[in-house]
Amino acid sequence: MRPIIQFFGQILAPTARRFHQALDDPKSTQICVQREICDRLIASEYGKTLGISSVADWQRVPVVDYDELAPWIGNPQHRKNQQIPLTPELILFYERTSGSSGAVKWIPYTQSLRRSFNQMFCVWAHDLIAHGPKFSTGKLYACISPQLNSPDSQSLQNDLDYLDGWLRWFLRPWLVMPEGLNRLHDAHLFKHQLALALLQAEKLEIISIWSPSFLQVHLKYIQENQELLQAELHNKISSDRLQLLTENNIPWTQLWSNLKLISCWDSANAADQAKGLRSQFPGVLIQGKGLLATEAPMTIPLIAAQGYVPVLDEVFFEFEDDTGLLHGLHELSIGKEYTIILSQKGGLYRYRIGDRVRVTHFYHQTPCLEFLGRHQAISDLVGEKLHETFVHNALNSINLQGIDFKSLVPVANPPHYILLLNSATQTPEIIAQQLDKALSQSYHYYRARSLGQLAPPQILISHQIPEVLALYRIRNGSIWGGIKHPILTTSPISPELLQQLKLVDCKD
Incomplete structure (x- = not known):
C-alpha cells in the first residue's frame, strides 16, 4: 500500500508546487485572486446592483455579515441547482452551519468553491505524505455526522463531500465508512454502529474529525459498553484486540496500533480537548486543522511551515486591525492581531466571518496565522x-x-x-x-x-x-x-x- 500512497503524493505534487510558489509572492497572488473573484461579482446581480464594473470599484463593495447577505441567498430549499443573485454559477448544494450562538446559516456552494476546498485538501495531503508519518495502510475515518432530526437536509454529512468527485473516488477504497451511518436518526444507535466499525478497522491509520469532543464521545461509549461490543465482535476481530476491550482503561494505541494521525481542531476553545487526545494517543500526530469554516478554507497546517499558512491562491483576504484599518495579506506584522474579512468563489464578498487571528511568523514570504477565537464574543x-x-x-x-x-x-x-x-x-x-x-x-x-x-x-x-x-x-x-x-x-x-x-x- 505504501507505493500507492507515494503515487498519490506524486499526483498531488503539481498542486502543492503551485501553492508553494504562491507563498513566495503573496501580494501578486492575492491580486490575481481578487480579480478572479471580482469578475464573478461583476457578472452577478448583486454586483450589478452595487454598480461594480472593475476591481477599481472594490472599496465600494460593502463589508457584510451573514444577516446582510441572507436576503440575497434566499431559501435553500428552492435554490438547489439554480442561480442566486450573488454568483453567476449554479448552486450545487447548501451547507448548514451555525456558530456557538445565533441561528442556522445556509452557505451556497458552487463548483468553484468546492474546488477551493479540493485544492486545500490536495496541498495538505501532499505535505503529510512528503513530511508526515510514513503511512502504510491508508485506512481513513473521515467525520460522519448523524442527521438526528433532519432527514430531508441537503447538508453534507462527510468530510470528504467537500472534495471533487475524482478525489472522492480515489479515496473511497481507503475509507472506514459503514453503509447508511449518516442516515441514522438515533444518537445511541449511531454511536453503537460507529464504534463497531472503528473497532473492526484494525488497520486504521488516520482519523479526520472536527471537534476533539466528537472523538471523545465515541471513545467513552466504547469504554462504557465493553461487554456488549465484545460480544458483538466475537470472531470479527482478533482475540488479542478483543482482550483489550476487557481492560479498565482501554489502551487506545494498542487497539489501533497503526494509527498515525488525528486531524482535528486544536486552537482556541478546542486546545484543552486536543491536549486530552495527545495524552490518550502518545506517539500519534495530533494535527490542528487550521482555520477551516463552512464558508471557506482559510489556513492549512503545513509540517514544513510549523504553522498555519493562508489559502492565498483561492481566497482573497482583508484583515481589520483594532483601529478599524484594513490590511492586505502582505502587509501584516508578526505578533499583531486581526479580524478576517474574506471573499471567496461561492458568492461571499467582503464577508466578515468573525474569526480573529495572530501572525506567528512567516513561511516563505507569507505570514502564518494562529486562530485566537471569535471577534466580539x-x-x-x-x-x-x-x-x-x-x-x-x-x-x-x-x-x-x-x-x-x-x-x-x-x-x-x-x-x-x-x-x-x-x-x-x-x-x-x-x-x-x-x-x-x-x-x-x-x-x-x-x-x-x-x-x-x-x-x-x-x-x-x-x-x-x-x-x-x-x-x-x-x-x-x-x-x-x-x-x-x-x-x-x-x-x-x-x-x-x-x-x-x-x-x-x-x-x-
Whole structure:
C-alpha cells in the first residue's frame, strides 16, 4: 500500500508546487485572486446592483455579515441547482452551519468553491505524505455526522463531500465508512454502529474529525459498553484486540496500533480537548486543522511551515486591525492581531466571518496565522460585558488543571453564570468562589455582583455534559461532528437545556 500512497503524493505534487510558489509572492497572488473573484461579482446581480464594473470599484463593495447577505441567498430549499443573485454559477448544494450562538446559516456552494476546498485538501495531503508519518495502510475515518432530526437536509454529512468527485473516488477504497451511518436518526444507535466499525478497522491509520469532543464521545461509549461490543465482535476481530476491550482503561494505541494521525481542531476553545487526545494517543500526530469554516478554507497546517499558512491562491483576504484599518495579506506584522474579512468563489464578498487571528511568523514570504477565537464574543446580561478572552484567562487562573472541558454559560432568570465542567478535583463550592473572584477582576462584572444584579456563579460537573450539549445543538440544526463548545456562550441558556444539565449533574 505504501507505493500507492507515494503515487498519490506524486499526483498531488503539481498542486502543492503551485501553492508553494504562491507563498513566495503573496501580494501578486492575492491580486490575481481578487480579480478572479471580482469578475464573478461583476457578472452577478448583486454586483450589478452595487454598480461594480472593475476591481477599481472594490472599496465600494460593502463589508457584510451573514444577516446582510441572507436576503440575497434566499431559501435553500428552492435554490438547489439554480442561480442566486450573488454568483453567476449554479448552486450545487447548501451547507448548514451555525456558530456557538445565533441561528442556522445556509452557505451556497458552487463548483468553484468546492474546488477551493479540493485544492486545500490536495496541498495538505501532499505535505503529510512528503513530511508526515510514513503511512502504510491508508485506512481513513473521515467525520460522519448523524442527521438526528433532519432527514430531508441537503447538508453534507462527510468530510470528504467537500472534495471533487475524482478525489472522492480515489479515496473511497481507503475509507472506514459503514453503509447508511449518516442516515441514522438515533444518537445511541449511531454511536453503537460507529464504534463497531472503528473497532473492526484494525488497520486504521488516520482519523479526520472536527471537534476533539466528537472523538471523545465515541471513545467513552466504547469504554462504557465493553461487554456488549465484545460480544458483538466475537470472531470479527482478533482475540488479542478483543482482550483489550476487557481492560479498565482501554489502551487506545494498542487497539489501533497503526494509527498515525488525528486531524482535528486544536486552537482556541478546542486546545484543552486536543491536549486530552495527545495524552490518550502518545506517539500519534495530533494535527490542528487550521482555520477551516463552512464558508471557506482559510489556513492549512503545513509540517514544513510549523504553522498555519493562508489559502492565498483561492481566497482573497482583508484583515481589520483594532483601529478599524484594513490590511492586505502582505502587509501584516508578526505578533499583531486581526479580524478576517474574506471573499471567496461561492458568492461571499467582503464577508466578515468573525474569526480573529495572530501572525506567528512567516513561511516563505507569507505570514502564518494562529486562530485566537471569535471577534466580539461578549456575554452581557446586565452590563457586565464578559469577553471570551477575559473568561479564558480567568479560568486559567483558577485550579482547573487537567480538566479538558470548560464552558461558561449565562442564565437569564435570575441573571447569573454557570460553569460547566466534565470533571473536577475540588468541590463545586470552592470552584464557584474562585470563579467569582477571578471574574470580579472585570470592573463591570464586579459592579454587577456588588449591586446584586448578578447572582453568584454556579458549577455543574458531569462527564455527560459535553454530550448533552452536543445532542441539544443537533436537535436545533447543528451537525454533530462540527459542533464547537465555546469557552463563553454569549446567549442565555434555554431553560430546557439547563434542566437536562442539572439532571446529569445530580446523577454524578
